[in-house]
Amino acid sequence: xxEAAADTPLIAARGIxxxxxxxxxxxxxxxxxRRGEIHALLGENGAGKSTFAKILAGVHxxxxxxxxxxxxxxxxxxxxxxxxxxxxxxxxxxxxFPDLSVAENLVLGRTRGSPLGRVPWAQxxxxxxxxxxxxxxxMDVTKPMRxxxxxxxxxxEIARALASDSRLIIMDEPxxxxxxxxxxxxxxxxxxxxxxGRTIVFISHRLEEVRALCDRVTVFRDGNKIxxxxxxxxxxxxxxxxxxGRPLREYMHKSRAEIGEVALKVENLTLxxxxxxxxxxxxxxxxxxLGGLVGAGRTDVARAxxxxxxxxxxxxxxxxxxxxxxxxxxxxxxxxAYVSEDRAVSGIFRTxxxxxxxxxxxxxxxxxxxxxxxxxxKALASESVRKLRIRLASLRQPIGELSGGNQQKxxxxxxxxxxxxVLILDEPTRGIDIGVKAEFYEMIGELAAxxxxxxxxxxxxxxxxALCDRVxxxxxxxxxxxIARADATQEAIMxxxxxxxxxxxxx
Amino acid sequence: xxxxxxxPTAVSALDAAPPRPRWQVILIRxxxxxxVLLVLAFIVSSSISPYFLDINYILSSFTLxxxxxxxxxxxxxxxIAGEIDLSPAANMxxxxxxxxxxxxxxxxxxxxxxxGLGAGIAMGAFNAVLVIGMQLPSIIVTIGTLxxxxxxxxxxxxxxxxxxxxxxxxxxxxxxLGVPVPVIIFVVVTIALxxxxxxxxxxxxxxxxxxNEVAAQHAGIRARRIKFMLFLAMGFASxxxxxxxxxxxxxxxxxxxxxxxxxxxxxxxxxxxxxxGGRGTILGTFLAxxxxxVISTGMLTAQWLPATQLCVLGLLLIISIVATNLxxxxxxx
Ligand SMILES: Nc1ncnc2c1ncn2[C@@H]1O[C@H](COP(=O)(O)OP(=O)(O)OP(=O)(O)O)[C@@H](O)[C@H]1O
Ligand SMILES: [Mg+2]
Numbered sequence: 001x002x003e004a005a006a007d008t009p010l011i012a013a014r015g016i017x018x019x020x021x022x023x024x025x026x027x028x029x030x031x032x033x034r035r036g037e038i039h040a041l042l043g044e045n046g047a048g049k050s051t052f053a054k055i056l057a058g059v060h061x062x063x064x065x066x067x068x069x070x071x072x073x074x075x076x077x078x079x080x081x082x083x084x085x086x087x088x089x090x091x092x093x094x095x096x097f098p099d100l101s102v103a104e105n106l107v108l109g110r111t112r113g114s115p116l117g118r119v120p121w122a123q124x125x126x127x128x129x130x131x132x133x134x135x136x137x138x139m140d141v142t143k144p145m146r147x148x149x150x151x152x153x154x155x156x157e158i159a160r161a162l163a164s165d166s167r168l169i170i171m172d173e174p175x176x177x178x179x180x181x182x183x184x185x186x187x188x189x190x191x192x193x194x195x196x197g198r199t200i201v202f203i204s205h206r207l208e209e210v211r212a213l214c215d216r217v218t219v220f221r222d223g224n225k226i227x228x229x230x231x232x233x234x235x236x237x238x239x240x241x242x243x244x245g246r247p248l249r250e251y252m253h254k255s256r257a258e259i260g261e262v263a264l265k266v267e268n269l270t271l272x273x274x275x276x277x278x279x280x281x282x283x284x285x286x287x288x289x290l291g292g293l294v295g296a297g298r299t300d301v302a303r304a305x306x307x308x309x310x311x312x313x314x315x316x317x318x319x320x321x322x323x324x325x326x327x328x329x330x331x332x333x334x335x336x337a338y339v340s341e342d343r344a345v346s347g348i349f350r351t352x353x354x355x356x357x358x359x360x361x362x363x364x365x366x367x368x369x370x371x372x373x374x375x376x377x378k379a380l381a382s383e384s385v386r387k388l389r390i391r392l393a394s395l396r397q398p399i400g401e402l403s404g405g406n407q408q409k410x411x412x413x414x415x416x417x418x419x420x421x422v423l424i425l426d427e428p429t430r431g432i433d434i435g436v437k438a439e440f441y442e443m444i445g446e447l448a449a450x451x452x453x454x455x456x457x458x459x460x461x462x463x464x465x466a467l468c469d470r471v472x473x474x475x476x477x478x479x480x481x482x483i484a485r486a487d488a489t490q491e492a493i494m495x496x497x498x499x500x501x502x503x504x505x506x507x
Numbered sequence: 508x509x510x511x512x513x514x515p516t517a518v519s520a521l522d523a524a525p526p527r528p529r530w531q532v533i534l535i536r537x538x539x540x541x542x543v544l545l546v547l548a549f550i551v552s553s554s555i556s557p558y559f560l561d562i563n564y565i566l567s568s569f570t571l572x573x574x575x576x577x578x579x580x581x582x583x584x585x586x587i588a589g590e591i592d593l594s595p596a597a598n599m600x601x602x603x604x605x606x607x608x609x610x611x612x613x614x615x616x617x618x619x620x621x622x623g624l625g626a627g628i629a630m631g632a633f634n635a636v637l638v639i640g641m642q643l644p645s646i647i648v649t650i651g652t653l654x655x656x657x658x659x660x661x662x663x664x665x666x667x668x669x670x671x672x673x674x675x676x677x678x679x680x681x682x683x684l685g686v687p688v689p690v691i692i693f694v695v696v697t698i699a700l701x702x703x704x705x706x707x708x709x710x711x712x713x714x715x716x717x718x719n720e721v722a723a724q725h726a727g728i729r730a731r732r733i734k735f736m737l738f739l740a741m742g743f744a745s746x747x748x749x750x751x752x753x754x755x756x757x758x759x760x761x762x763x764x765x766x767x768x769x770x771x772x773x774x775x776x777x778x779x780x781x782x783x784g785g786r787g788t789i790l791g792t793f794l795a796x797x798x799x800x801v802i803s804t805g806m807l808t809a810q811w812l813p814a815t816q817l818c819v820l821g822l823l824l825i826i827s828i829v830a831t832n833l834x835x836x837x838x839x840x
Contacts, residue, residue: 308724308725329729331727345721346724347725349785350718350719352714360722363708367711371706372708
């Protein structure tokens with residue numbers, strides 16, 4: 001194929017529209033993606049960013065509109081064709097094959113094996129190692145994907161795109177589960193790929209990342225493309241106004257809540273190989289942050305408290321009473337709620353209705369005596385939908401059809417309905433748009449003000465600083481700091497979060 | 508184009524967007540396929556043999572399949588929960604053998620029934636302990652116990668038939684309002700289980716477990732307990748079915764219900780139950796049971812060779828699995 005003139009855009013989308021069952025989620029989108037640019041897609045949850053990305057990658061077919069690649073009209077009927085055209089989509093939800101090894105996932109669909117059907121394992125493993133080295137990520141490529149952290153899985157997805165030498169790489173919220181260091185690595189790689197003349201589409205809800213990385217931004221709202229601009233020409237306020245159509249309310253720290261008795265007390269909690277001697281308490285009305293790097297063991301502590309993977313020693317007390325929680329149902333009965341970080345695996349029932357997903361943790365409320373009261377359930381679910389502004393077509397829609405952020409809101413809704421006295425939130429705002437985030441912070445504040453104890457696990461420092469009365473920091477399975485609100489700064493949290501061994505090297 | 512987000516009531520999205528049209532929802536249900544097949548099967552078989560226009564003939568020929576059909580209803584729930592049980596036919600044989608053997612030894616019918624039911628439940632419990640307690644895959648476990656239970660039945664009964672007292676024999680000829688009793692039992696169990704699965708919270712949780720067991724556990728659903736109960740229910744239903752079969756046949760041999768697991772799985776699959784769990788309905792299996800009865804009886808009246816009949820059933824099984832898979836992967840998008 002003859003390369004087109006230098007100023008022909010790599011992709012020229014014209015009038016792209018997409019409907020799902022008569023609901024139009026994208027309307028007449030015109031967009032040019034230039035060669036050698038990093039192009040951000042911004043917009044609220046459900047604005048249509050992922051849908052547009054999936055159309056480019058052949059996952060969905062547009063209902064109307066045309067695509068040109070280097071000036072030539074193209075049809076992209078499926079992901080295989082997209083791959084052949086040099087378009088790779090890194091999905092919002094990783095869709096790797098969990099039982100295959102990292103190396104197998106990386107070369108999947110590329111190698112054919114020898115005529116005898118033999119797979120060149122040694123070569124495959126070597127190539128996979130090289131790719132991961134390129135990313136600056138250290139991992140055992142022969143291990144199955146299943147055992148990896150989300151961050152590592154995401155890295156494998158990115159490496160897979162690199163492996164297939166794509167000229168358009170679309171990253172749908174790639175940074176959400178990554179540590180700052182991993183984000184830096186990713187950005188460095190993205191810049192290098194851009195400088196090689198490739199095009200990168202970057203979807204994120206974090207403005208500072210978009211600003212740091214991208215050349216141009218396109219803002220979606222409600223399925224319409226609102227604007228495409230050089231990033232330098234827009235202020236944050238401009239972008240937010242374009243995204244949500246109104247100025248953003250600034251979040252203020254919660255109005256002083258009455259701090260009460262200890263609601264959750266954890267002493268010397270230990271799970272060998274994961275975390276050791278973790279002790280802390282959370283009082284009623286208090287929001288305690290739990291910071292640290294991805295992989296520091298924060299999620300494991302939460303899972304232990306909630307009874308998903310109980311600790312082997314140490315004690316947990318709820319409202320002053322020592323409890324032995326062996327499974328989540330007991331935790332829920334004691335007034336605990338846990339919004340887990342991995343929505344796809346431990347959160348949603350993908351093919352079941354939104355309604356059923358929202359009410360999954362309150363069987364007694366929707367089914368007194370065991371028989372489900374449809375009207376009651378519908379009332380509770382639609383109330384939540386309104387409160388959290390979940391964007392959907394119908395409560396009966398499978399939750400898998402909602403946008404990522406809206407799925408997250410539905411899971412939050414599930415746990416808020418249990419009316420917990422202790423609420424553990426694990427990266428709750430991952431994938432949630434800026435507008436809702438502010439409201440969500442307000443809601444957490446209100447929950448605390450209502451006498452609930454809240455443990456907030458978050459990798460976003462500004463979130464911890466804005467919301468929490470106290471910030472605990474974990475590093476390598478141990479609690480390394482307990483910082484009062486007055487002393488909490490990004491530096492204080494980061495220095496406690498960085499593992500000792502690395503600190504020594506840095507010093 | 509009106510701008511929805513700028514209005515403060517963002518719920519407008521809820522009212523603005525209509526759900527899928529009703530006809531589409533109904534058309535893509537796999538039970539619809541089952542129903543269409545059932546109608547087709549009726550048309551074809553009544554053109555082959557005029558017997559099929561007689562409702563009494565249809566009802567009485569269904570008594571041959573009623574026992575398997577009842578167990579298939581419970582099996583449907585097990586499959587929806589993401590497991591499988593291939594041992595029920597063997598369970599039927601062993602519990603019926605123990606039942607008949609106890610009767611022969613003690614001449615006490617209540618005691619014999621108690622032993623039969625107890626044995627069935629115990630076999631279900633044994634499966635459950637292996638699958639849920641020891642976390643072994645249910646397909647392997649129940650292939651193992653299928654062989655084990657059938658083997659034990661043969662040890663207990665030998666190659667003899669154990670006779671049963673006259674008053675116990677012939678449940679299939681007992682009529683109630685003109686309908687054979689096994690058919691009535693089947694219909695009653697269908698209604699009860701359809702209600703259980705469709706309207707109670709436990710039924711709902713069975714679907715949730717089959718859809719995503721990890722998420723179910725996180726949501727406080729006692730997945731292990733519910734699955735345990737399902738295996739027990741399987742054992743109980745198999746024992747009842749075993750005794751119904753014994754009554755129909757008049758005596759018990761170790762090969763009672765041989766090959767029944769194929770028919771039960773076939774009924775569930777033809778009824779649109781998804782082999783990987785999370786989807787399926789009692790109504791589907793109910794329709795599929797009639798479908799299978801009509802097809803099998805049709806093949807019998809047409810005097811097809813048993814081997815040919817088996818091939819047809821095997822083909823049907825494969826076709827139904829492929830078809831439901833297709834339907835579900837389409838709605839998944
Ligand atoms: N397969 C589908 N079936 C029906 N509706 C869908 C499907 N996929 C997406 N939608 C709808 O299309 C709209 C846009 O979704 P999309 O995933 O593109 O949003 P997004 O901008 O990526 O949001 P987020 O930031 O939350 O990821 C949403 O309202 C969503 O419910
Ligand atoms: Mg998205």
